[in-house]
Amino acid sequence: MVDVVVTPQSIAPSPVGPVEASERSKARRETIRLLLRRPAFIIGNIIIFGWIICAVLGTRITPYDPFNDFARGHLPPSPEHWFGTDRLGRDVLSRVMVGSRDVLIIAPLAALLGVMAGTLLGLIMGYYRGAVDDVLSRIVEAFLALPVILVALLTLVVLGTSPIVVIGVVGILFTPIVARTVRSAVLTERQLDYVTAAKLRGESGLFILSREIFPNVLGPTVVEMTVRFGYAIFTVATLSFLGVGLQPPSPDWGLSVSQEYTNMIGGIWWSTLFPALAIASTVVAVNLIADSLQSVLNE
């Protein structure tokens, strides 16, 4: 019978492991601490959090039913209707509150699709170089020559408009932009010693890409994700305004502006201005967060 002596070594598989982990969490805490010192980051998060609450609670916190409560059309802002009513007499404040819902589902999914596909493409292009990179770089270049809104318009006309198609089109149009960013990050990483060491150890290309290089380009990828999220809101709102994004009776902000903007000239500004300001506040908030992340991670 041998006594099992529990030594620190037998718990930890290697002495480097736990130290590395604590270093990493320390670095992460430091990043968060730096972020929390930036007012732009905090303001951005408060705004986004507010819209998420509106989206989740929806009709439970709106003063009126945003869909089926018809007062007189185009009532100006008053104590009863803070933001006035739209052309059908629905409460603008209630519709603006619920209007965050669609865009807060579609835009992050589109951004996620673009970032995932773009990161994969960028890793491959940056690591393997050569003919693969040359061909893909040309294709990326061609995609960048296309105005996003116009190609999205063309595709949505051809395929018909639905939330899934909007997510797919916006995601695919963002892919080359993300790929280019990740590719250039990989290009600097692959010359570093740790990659050479892994190659000499005889690791496979897949292992080096996923376990060695990818964690080191995570910073730019996270930044790219927030930046793309902002652009996705921008693009989806514009497509809805053009009539090929979300469809009625959705209270989506871009769609509301599209349905009401012709009334502005007649002095009925509230039904357009408030959804417009809602879009503005959201994109600005996301970009404030993205900008803070970018400068903290680059320091």
Add this chain to the structure above:
Amino acid sequence: MTRYLSRRLLLSLITLWLLATIVFVITNVLPSDVGRTILGPFAPQESVDAMNQRLGTDRALIVQYADMLRRLVTLDFGQSFVSQQDVLPQILGAVGRSAKLAGLALLITIPISIVAGLYAGRRRDSKRDRAIVLLGVTSSSIPEFITGTILVVVVGVQLKLLPVLATPPANADILTQVRYLLMPATAMAIVYFGYIARMTRSGTIDVLQSDYTRTATMKGLTTSQTMRRHVLRNALIPTVAVIAVQIGYLFGGIIAVEKIFNYNGMGATMLFAAQHKDLPMLTAGVIVIGIVYMLATLGSDLITAWMNPRIRLDA
């Protein structure tokens, strides 16, 4: 320089070919039945067949692709479904009207953004620098149709300073035209301010940290001499590139602006074509804008090569 130029031209042509191929995939490969897509689910089969025959979409894809490339080379984009007239003259007219709007937007935004970027870059991390960066982030993140809407409400409706529609009366003189275009152009200018100012700022910061700027300062040049002879020229290289890239983007954003201000340019033409599923018009529009973008980036690369000998002698 000749080698650089010919290499650059070849790359442009390859990009143009790829661009046309992407558009071909979207319009001819993605939909299973192009005629059905245009006419809708309730059209009788005979009309769908007739439409496919008229468009040539009843042929094999490879034949359609070869035909598309032949027409691209001869700049033959076919006829519009709606007006039954050749697409190209209509598009060129619309591009011309949009170019007026876009040109005015660039004329407003370029000087202001460059001055702001240089100012911020020289005062890196000061309060004023942060204010300009924040303003840039905010301005470039708001879609044009939102800034347009806010401008219409405040400047057009409440203050009644400028006309709310962009189309000037017929035979208007240049000043009247500018007055009508000022508000939509400002809506576009605000979006580009952020991009251009940010690029100029980071270009300035890079150049100020460089060895040749230090040498210039140490050999006794005054600050304004250093700025003029060394900093400005080099700091503006990334700015020129970003302006060219924005020209392609400009034609995307212009669609919404033209809708808000009811201006009959490229954006309105594309939107009208989209509403009527006028595929020849849409396809030609995307390709013409692609060509405009190629020319703009080509131009910017030539300006960059002229500004920086390292680029033109390297290639």
